[in-house]
Amino acid sequence: MEKIFVKNMNATFICPACGFSAIRDVSRFMDVKSTIHIRCLCKHCSHQYRVLLERRSFVRKSTSFTGRYKSRNNIQSQGVMTVLDISRSGLKMQILIPQKLSAGDVLELEFRLDRGSCPLIHREGIVKNILGGKTIGLEFSSSNHTDALGPYLAFL
Ligand SMILES: [Zn+2]
DSSP, X not given: OEEEEEXXXXXXXXXXXXXXXXXXXXXXXXXXXXXXXXEEEOTTTOOEEEEEEEOTTTOOXXXXXXXXXXXXXXXXXXEEEEEEEEOSSEEEEEESSOOSOOTTOEEEEEEEOSSTTOOEEEEEEEEEEEETTTEEEEEESOOOOXXXXXXXXXXX
């Protein structure tokens, strides 16, 4: 079964028969804990199909990991950070001193999980938004998490 991902409460449904795609608001499914199968009717060719709604990229877990960040674009932008929340697609972090960062900057991140042996995680994040100079939203450059972060996110 086709898996589809949620972004900003929307999911893109692609008809397996004709390739017609439609973006639908799936916000009403976001509070449901179980796996969600959605039955779709293609508006283009009337083919009926089912998809599995993958909400993990949406679900954010509140955290308080501490770690370090370092900018690739501006060597001087580095310091300590606290990870406020995390999801499969990215994280939100708080820094102590506002930095000259802008959307699109690439940061090298290093933080420890708060579970088990508290493994050290290394990631690359792309700055998406900056709130008030100190709270930064980042998107991971890859959503494949083959280290300890994968299982961590699976049990959100
Ligand atoms: Zn179709």
